[in-house]
Amino acid sequence: xxxxxxxxxxSLFKNRCSTILILFGIPILYTxxxxxxxxxxxxxxxxxxxxxxxxxxxxxxxxxxxxxxERYNIIAQVTSQESLEQSLANNNAMATxxxxxxxxxxxKLSQAANVLMETNATNLMFANNVISTSQEIIQTFAAAAxxxxxxxVNQPPAQALKTVAPVRLGLRIINNPTAxxxxxVLVGLSVNGLQIAMFMVSCTLLTAEYAxxxxxxxxxAPAIIIGKLLxxxxxxxxxxxxxxxxxxxxxxxxxxxxxxxxLLIGSAFTFAITNLGLFISAIAPNVLSVMQNAAxxxxxxxxxxxxxxxxxxxxxxxxxxxxxxxxxxxxxxIRDILLAAYAPDxxxxxxxxxxxxxxxxxxxxxxxxxxxxxxxxxxxxxLT
Numbered sequence: 001x002x003x004x005x006x007x008x009x010x011s012l013f014k015n016r017c018s019t020i021l022i023l024f025g026i027p028i029l030y031t032x033x034x035x036x037x038x039x040x041x042x043x044x045x046x047x048x049x050x051x052x053x054x055x056x057x058x059x060x061x062x063x064x065x066x067x068x069x070e071r072y073n074i075i076a077q078v079t080s081q082e083s084l085e086q087s088l089a090n091n092n093a094m095a096t097x098x099x100x101x102x103x104x105x106x107x108k109l110s111q112a113a114n115v116l117m118e119t120n121a122t123n124l125m126f127a128n129n130v131i132s133t134s135q136e137i138i139q140t141f142a143a144a145a146x147x148x149x150x151x152x153v154n155q156p157p158a159q160a161l162k163t164v165a166p167v168r169l170g171l172r173i174i175n176n177p178t179a180x181x182x183x184x185v186l187v188g189l190s191v192n193g194l195q196i197a198m199f200m201v202s203c204t205l206l207t208a209e210y211a212x213x214x215x216x217x218x219x220x221a222p223a224i225i226i227g228k229l230l231x232x233x234x235x236x237x238x239x240x241x242x243x244x245x246x247x248x249x250x251x252x253x254x255x256x257x258x259x260x261x262x263l264l265i266g267s268a269f270t271f272a273i274t275n276l277g278l279f280i281s282a283i284a285p286n287v288l289s290v291m292q293n294a295a296x297x298x299x300x301x302x303x304x305x306x307x308x309x310x311x312x313x314x315x316x317x318x319x320x321x322x323x324x325x326x327x328x329x330x331x332x333x334i335r336d337i338l339l340a341a342y343a344p345d346x347x348x349x350x351x352x353x354x355x356x357x358x359x360x361x362x363x364x365x366x367x368x369x370x371x372x373x374x375x376x377x378x379x380x381x382x383l384t
Contacts, residue, residue, distance in 0.1 A: 043129045043313045045073040049093035051084045052077065056104035062115070062167075065141050066097060071133045073312075088120060088174070090344040091336075094310075095119040095130045107167065114168050121176035122339045123332075124184045126310055135169055142167035175340040183253060183339060185308070190243045191331045192302040195273055198236050199294040202277025205232065206368055207286060221369035225361065229274055236270035237263075247338075257337035261346055265337070268353035269330035275360040276326065282367040301325045307332055329353050 048066060052059045066072050075093055078084045087093040098116040106113035117134045121127035176183050205228040219227075244262060247253040277294075284290040303309075304321055305328040311319055322328045329349035336343035343349075 042071070043126045043310065044070050045312055046071055046095055046126050046130060047075045047093045047312060048072045048095050048097060049076040049078055049084055049087040050074060050097045050099070051079075051081065052099045053101045054099050054103035058104035058107055059099045062099060062103075062138075062141050063097070065137050066134075069133065069137060071129060088118065089340075089342060091120070094123075094126055094312075095134075097134075112168050114170055116170045116172060118172040118174060120340070121173045121179055122184065122335055123308070123310055124176070124179060124181060125308055126313075127173065127176070127179065131171060131173075134171075138167055138169040175336075182251060184335075186247060186251060186253060187335045187338060188302065188307040188331045190247060191269075191327060191334060192298070194236070194240055194243060194270075195301070195327055196298055197239065198232070198270065198273045199277050199298060202228075202232050202274045203280045203284070203290040203294050205278060206281040206364070207284060207290060221365050221372065225278060225365050225368060228278060229361065232277075233270055233274045236274060237267055240266040240270055244334075253338055255338060256341035257343070258341075261337050261343065262334065264350055265330055265333050265343070265346060265353075268350040268357070269326060272326040272353040272357035272360070275357040275364060279360045279364040279367065282364045282371065301327050302331075305331060307335075326353055326356055 050063050050066070052063055063074070063077070067074050072095075076083075076087055078087065081098075084096050084098065088096055096118045098118070100114060100116075103113045103115070115138065117130065119127050119130040173179060206224075241263070244266070248255045280290055280294065300321075304318060305325050306314070306322050307327075311322055311328075314322065329345075329352050333343040333346055333349050337346070
């Protein structure tokens with residue numbers, strides 16, 4: 001028994017550097033990365049646009065109450081309903097506050113002064129925060145306003161506080177009005193599943209090519225790379241369309257946007273991932289190394305891309321890392337097209353993904369060409 005254990009430990013640590021790196025380095029890396037990413041504990045700085053139709057001391061005090069909260073970042077004080085809706089549609093604001101006309105007058109007359117909070121619920125992480133924190137802020141403001149009002153007619157503070165709270169909050173949830181968790185998370189998990197499948201295929205496409213130099217020496221490196229790229233890319237697009245169809249037909253995910261827009265962003269995403277996989281395959285020494293590198297990337301990419309934990313709540317390290325991930329530019333865009341019918345960054349993100357894929361395609365060609373020449377030289381030296 002002890003001999004078997006000793007042999008297994010010796011075998012496990014035969015290659016000490018890689019074993020120690022995997023067993024200790026990766027957990028520490030992930031703990032540090034996600035620790036920094038989620039260090040704020042709660043979603044803060046939710047972009048908020050305010051439409052103050054009353055423009056009185058009371059309405060400005062309510063707006064200031066939201067500005068004073070660390071949960072909100074006032075990005076605009078708009079002057080029309082159209083501007084308010086536009087800021088929400090463009091994802092400049094994730095929530096809006098409408099303070100109606102006669103807000104101050106209604107408070108003074110002890111009538112119900114209704115304010116409206118509207119939130120984008122494609123991401124439930126901040127939508128739930130908006131619902132809970134806005135109610136707290138409104139309740140605090142209403143209690144203070146009601147107490148001050150009744151103190152003015154000589155009621156004791158305790159009695160005044162219990163008597164009236166003259167501000168009511170209305171909530172409007174858009175894009176995911178039922179606050180469905182499946183609508184929120186299922187799209188992203190499906191995109192990540194496609195990413196995993198594509199890596200498992202594309203990251204192994206070139207590892208065997210170095211052994212076929214004598215058979216394919218007449219083919220140029222670009223010809224081999226393009227020959228590997230196109231079939232994998234086209235099949236990945238078909239896989240993408242298949243899971244979109246399943247989401248819509250089998251799981252009730254709404255399809256409010258354009259199928260052509262979904263095809264556009266899906267084509268760009270699959271192009272970027274396929275070329276990234278080809279590049280990894282071109283530089284990796286073997287299939288095992290490829291799978292290890294792919295696993296490290298895939299595990300972190302979905303959690304860091306901003307799909308669930310929004311980028312505006314990340315620290316600078318998280319934002320920089322998210323900007324390097326292709327899924328950052330695809331998953332949220334696909335969800336917006338499906339749920340909101342409009343993705344404001346569609347064309348920008350599509351362009352970024354095609355550029356990303358083009359750069360890694362070029363790097364794959366250069367890396368493969370260099371390694372093939374080096375491998376051919378080593379084989380020639382071995383024969384002589």
